[in-house]
Amino acid sequence: xxxxxxxxxxxxxxxxxxxxxxxxxxxxxxxxxxxxxxxxxxxxxxxxxxxxxxxxxxxxxxxxxxxxxxxxxxxxxxxxxxxxxxxxxxxxxxxxxxxxxxxxxxxxxxxxxxxxxxxxxxxxxxxxxxxxxxxxxxxxxxxxxxxxxxxxxxxxxxxxxxxxxxxxxxxxxxxxxxxxxxxxxxxxxxxxxxxxxxxxxxxxxxxxxxxxxxxxxxxxxxxxxxxxxxxxxxxxxxxxxxxxxxxxxxxxxxxxxxxxxxxxxxxxxxxxxxxxxxxxxxxxxxxxxxxxxxxxxxxxxxxxxxxxxxxxxxxxxxxxxxxxxxxxxxxxxxxxxxxxxxxxxxxxxxxxxxxxxxxxxxxxxxxxxxxxxxxxxxxx
Amino acid sequence: xxxxxxxxxxxxxxxxxxxxxxxxxxxxxxxxxxxxxxxxxxxxxxxxxxxxxxxxxxxxxxxxxxxxxxxxxxxxxxxxxxxxxxxxxxxxxxxxxxxxxxxxxxxxxxxxxxxxxxxxxxxxxxxxxxxxxxxxxxxxxxxxxxxxxxxxxxxxxxxxxxxxxxxxxxxxxxxxxxxxxxxxxxxxxxxxxxxxxxxxxxxxxxxxxxxxxxxxxxxxxxxxxx
Amino acid sequence: xxxxxxxxxxxxxxxxxxxxxxxxxxxxxxxxxxxxxxxxxxxxxxxxxxxxxxxxxxxxxxxxxxxxxxxxxxxxxxxxxxxxxxxxxxxxxxxxxxxxxxxxxxxxxxxxxxxxxxxxxxxxxxxxxxxxxxxxxxxxxxxxxxxxxxxxxxxxxxxxxxxxxxxxxxxxxxxxxxxxxxxxxxxxxxxxxxxxxxxxxxxxxxxxxxxxxxxxxxxxxxxxxxxxxxxxxxxxxxxxxxxxxxxxxxxxxxxxxxxxxxxxxxxxxxxxxxxxxxxxxxxxxxxxxxxxxxxxxxxxxxxxxxxxxxxxxxxxxxxxxxxxxxxxxxxx
Ligand SMILES: Nc1ncnc2c1ncn2[C@@H]1O[C@H](COP(=O)(O)OP(=O)(O)O)[C@@H](O)[C@H]1O
Ligand SMILES: [Mg+2]
Numbered sequence: 001x002x003x004x005x006x007x008x009x010x011x012x013x014x015x016x017x018x019x020x021x022x023x024x025x026x027x028x029x030x031x032x033x034x035x036x037x038x039x040x041x042x043x044x045x046x047x048x049x050x051x052x053x054x055x056x057x058x059x060x061x062x063x064x065x066x067x068x069x070x071x072x073x074x075x076x077x078x079x080x081x082x083x084x085x086x087x088x089x090x091x092x093x094x095x096x097x098x099x100x101x102x103x104x105x106x107x108x109x110x111x112x113x114x115x116x117x118x119x120x121x122x123x124x125x126x127x128x129x130x131x132x133x134x135x136x137x138x139x140x141x142x143x144x145x146x147x148x149x150x151x152x153x154x155x156x157x158x159x160x161x162x163x164x165x166x167x168x169x170x171x172x173x174x175x176x177x178x179x180x181x182x183x184x185x186x187x188x189x190x191x192x193x194x195x196x197x198x199x200x201x202x203x204x205x206x207x208x209x210x211x212x213x214x215x216x217x218x219x220x221x222x223x224x225x226x227x228x229x230x231x232x233x234x235x236x237x238x239x240x241x242x243x244x245x246x247x248x249x250x251x252x253x254x255x256x257x258x259x260x261x262x263x264x265x266x267x268x269x270x271x272x273x274x275x276x277x278x279x280x281x282x283x284x285x286x287x288x289x290x291x292x293x294x295x296x297x298x299x300x301x302x303x304x305x306x307x308x309x310x311x312x313x314x315x316x317x318x319x320x321x322x323x324x325x326x327x328x329x330x331x332x333x334x335x336x337x338x339x340x341x342x343x344x345x346x347x348x349x350x351x352x353x354x355x356x357x358x359x360x361x362x363x364x365x366x367x368x369x370x371x372x373x374x375x376x377x378x379x380x
Numbered sequence: 381x382x383x384x385x386x387x388x389x390x391x392x393x394x395x396x397x398x399x400x401x402x403x404x405x406x407x408x409x410x411x412x413x414x415x416x417x418x419x420x421x422x423x424x425x426x427x428x429x430x431x432x433x434x435x436x437x438x439x440x441x442x443x444x445x446x447x448x449x450x451x452x453x454x455x456x457x458x459x460x461x462x463x464x465x466x467x468x469x470x471x472x473x474x475x476x477x478x479x480x481x482x483x484x485x486x487x488x489x490x491x492x493x494x495x496x497x498x499x500x501x502x503x504x505x506x507x508x509x510x511x512x513x514x515x516x517x518x519x520x521x522x523x524x525x526x527x528x529x530x531x532x533x534x535x536x537x538x539x540x541x542x543x544x545x546x547x548x549x550x551x552x553x554x555x556x557x558x559x560x561x562x563x564x565x566x567x568x569x570x571x572x573x574x575x576x577x578x579x580x581x582x583x584x585x586x587x588x589x590x591x592x593x594x595x596x597x598x599x600x601x602x603x604x605x606x
Numbered sequence: 607x608x609x610x611x612x613x614x615x616x617x618x619x620x621x622x623x624x625x626x627x628x629x630x631x632x633x634x635x636x637x638x639x640x641x642x643x644x645x646x647x648x649x650x651x652x653x654x655x656x657x658x659x660x661x662x663x664x665x666x667x668x669x670x671x672x673x674x675x676x677x678x679x680x681x682x683x684x685x686x687x688x689x690x691x692x693x694x695x696x697x698x699x700x701x702x703x704x705x706x707x708x709x710x711x712x713x714x715x716x717x718x719x720x721x722x723x724x725x726x727x728x729x730x731x732x733x734x735x736x737x738x739x740x741x742x743x744x745x746x747x748x749x750x751x752x753x754x755x756x757x758x759x760x761x762x763x764x765x766x767x768x769x770x771x772x773x774x775x776x777x778x779x780x781x782x783x784x785x786x787x788x789x790x791x792x793x794x795x796x797x798x799x800x801x802x803x804x805x806x807x808x809x810x811x812x813x814x815x816x817x818x819x820x821x822x823x824x825x826x827x828x829x830x831x832x833x834x835x836x837x838x839x840x841x842x843x844x845x846x847x848x849x850x851x852x853x854x855x856x857x858x859x860x861x862x863x864x865x866x867x868x869x870x871x872x873x874x875x876x877x878x879x880x881x882x883x884x885x886x887x888x889x890x891x892x893x894x895x896x897x898x899x900x901x902x903x904x905x906x907x908x909x910x911x912x913x914x915x916x917x918x919x920x921x922x923x924x925x926x927x928x929x930x931x932x933x934x935x936x937x938x
Contacts, residue, residue, distance in 0.1 A: 284455075
């Protein structure tokens with residue numbers, strides 16, 4: 001065993017010494033390889049982080065949401081429904097929610113206006129709590145500058161800023177404006193006792209299905225959305241976008257593979273001669289292949305490390321500046337939040353499969369060709 | 381110690397360009413002797429040397445080393461046999477450029493998994509003995525012809541093989557260096573090694589250090605001189 | 607659905623593996639036709655050199671298949687969040703009719719790959735290519751498995767629909783059901799543990815016979831296989847209960863989840879490795895009998911036996927640990 005280890009170490013040392021001689025060429029190869037990995041890794045890390053973010057947000061969402069449907073479209077729901085449902089066993093709490101969208105004609109952004117479910121969280125009358133991207137898109141000059149919203153030309157409603165939401169409340173809260181119930185109803189001119197939808201929390205997750213069924217019978221016109229459904233939608237959305245990115249990056253992997261195969265098969269005359277010498281002085285075909293695999297392994301590993309670390313920095317320190325808009329944006333506002341750094345073993349393994357396997361596959365046959373050279377050819 | 385029995389070697393067998401380089405060679409090579417193959421260019425000296433030293437397989441015939449059949453072995457085991465038994469010095473030295481003298485000398489030991497430090501110590505001792513220990517850290521491109529050959533000899537001996545194989549070792553050397561080479565070789569013989577080399581250089585055939593000259597022509601042996 | 611990084615990785619690995627397997631099989635046919643060790647001809651020389659390449663490549667493929675089994679299971683577990691009703695990998699594999707066939711093929715491939723890699727290792731130790739013909743004949747058998755694995759995997763991933771309601775593990779592993787899984791679940795807990803203990807004893811005795819007396823290799827292989835099935839049964843019937851601290855949660859896949867500290871890997875990795883190595887001893891005893899392996903075979907067999915016993919021992923330790931640290935008291 002120790003002899004095996006020593007052999008591997010000696011081969012690795014030789015490989016490093018040999019690589020160091022063609023420094024420029026090998027550094028170039030390493031950089032191109034690392035760049036390909038960087039693109040794939042960025043997409044993967046970013047999408048994984050987004051998925052996590054959505055999970056965190058959803059963890060606090062209600063288990064079931066009841067929406068009223070009119071002509072197949074979401075409509076306001078009367079408050080007396082709450083009393084009807086309250087009797088169902090297993091429902092821990094039931095609350096009417098008020099939220100809506102507001103199109104800002106000043107800059108074309110969409111905001112989400114909302115009344116917090118917990119009355120203690122609501123701002124005092126005439127004040128608002130705002131998401132963290134609002135001050136930026138509205139170019140608010142100072143910390144406590146009031147927010148003016150204009151519903152129709154000439155109309156202007158003023159809210160003082162009670163608080164800004166902190167950055168870690170993530171993706172979904174970034175374009176948020178929280179009001180108290182009276183202000184909200186006044187702003188949208190809503191009658192009393194209607195709600196946007198109704199949120200249920202349910203104690204035992206195994207009972208969700210039965211409860212949903214019961215409510216479905218009580219309110220045949222309502223649409224019932226469970227948290228799991230939303231979670232799945234998010235997951236699919238992000239995974240799908242990630243897949244597209246990876247596929248695009250796959251094209252670059254392919255290009256790189258062709259390049260690598262070309263490089264490996266067109267071993268320079270110098271390298272071919274060296275392999276011939278090694279074989280002549282007593283190296284076995286297997287030794288040469290092992291040495292070349294070390295070379296491929298060192299290059300792959302170096303590129304993988306470099307590419308992944310750069311991608312990590314790109315995603316978590318620089319907010320994925322290069323393609324955040326592809327993966328995130330569903331609104332004009334791009335959230336300006338730092339993703340929680342995290343690495344996922346599954347994604348890393350998959351990444352390794354996707355980038356290193358093709359390289360290995362592309363180089364192994366040319367390596368074998370060179371390694372099976374006749375040892376006596378250097379005598380000629 | 382090495383026995384060659386009716387060995388034939390045909391290159392490009394079955395093709396129009398087929399060429400019989402060796403044609404029925406029978407030869408016994410004695411232990412601890414200095415044997416030289418002589419003959420005109422193209423007579424098959426290098427081919428015979430490569431078959432004796434397990435570099436190539438004969439098309440037919442047998443090669444035995446210390447009574448062990450080696451001619452039918454798969455390549456992997458042929459290599460094992462070869463690196464256990466032979467060290468090589470080539471006509472063009474065949475050092476690997478860009479590496480230091482010491483790194484070059486260590487190359488045959490690299491895949492063996494021996495103790496690295498002991499290997500290096502042996503290499504340095506050998507370089508010392510050959511008088512080029514001072515150049516151990518230097519890149520091989522910067523060596524003179526004589527130094528390069530001595531580096532190549534040190535490399536051939538790093539695994540302590542009983543047999544040294546040299547193909548046209550003096551072709552690129554002047555008379556003085558050719559004699560120095562013969563001195564080194566007879567020193568090796570004094571260490572108990574067997575030396576087999578090819579040469580078309582009359583200075584070598586005539587030297588007293590040579591035990592036996594085997595003369596070749598057109599792939600056959602001509603005569604043996606004692 | 608197919609556009610997910612781990613799925614793309616798995617499919618890529620399988621596609622590459624299939625390409626190599628096809629090529630290796632084609633070469634295997636040629637080798638079986640023309641292989642003639644006695645000849646020094648160029649064709650024989652080329653064949654010998656090519657076996658080196660094909661063996662190396664196929665060896666890689668086998669390693670990849672082994673890694674892919676874990677990736678497949680890990681990914682299935684992760685994807686469970688996407689399916690209605692799925693709580694763990696079982697739900698994902700149940701999403702359509704291809705999931706479990708794909709998994710079973712991968713498991714079969716795992717064992718085939720392990721055995722083939724060991725054959726290859728031993729073959730390289732003999733001076734006259736003692737197992738080369740056999741090795742390539744086996745490739746002819748393994749290649750269709752690789753292709754079938756790729757096909758089922760592809761069908762599995764292509765036919766994944768998130769709106770399908772799958773059944774979760776609690777529906778599959780419940781004693782009141784019909785079928786194999788239910789039968790394993792329903793086996794009395796004490797019986798399952800006794801069975802496992804008996805198989806463990808057989809493994810120990812036959813393993814010791816190899817190490818000390820140099821005999822009983824095939825028995826050891828049989829005992830290893832028996833232990834494998836006994837262990838799976840015991841996991842489903844009792845061990846899982848201890849891990850989950852729950853008297854009715856029998857799933858052998860939830861064990862792989864983070865909630866349970868990935869404990870399943872501590873069980874399955876040594877179990878699978880130990881079983882594969884045990885099978886290999888029987889295989890070597892049966893096929894590696896040529897003169898050139900006379901010095902190699904007994905040593906290799908003993909080495910494999912020791913490793914295999916170590917694997918089973920690790921599995922045993924994991925089982926005992928799970929029982930010792932569990933809050934659940936099933937007996938007593
Ligand atoms: N690889 C080869 N392919 C074809 N012909 C070869 C090859 N190697 C050597 N020969 C031929 O074999 C003959 C003997 O060559 P060689 O052994 O090198 O002779 P020497 O070393 O005496 O000059 C020559 O005619 C040479 O052209
Ligand atoms: Mg010559």
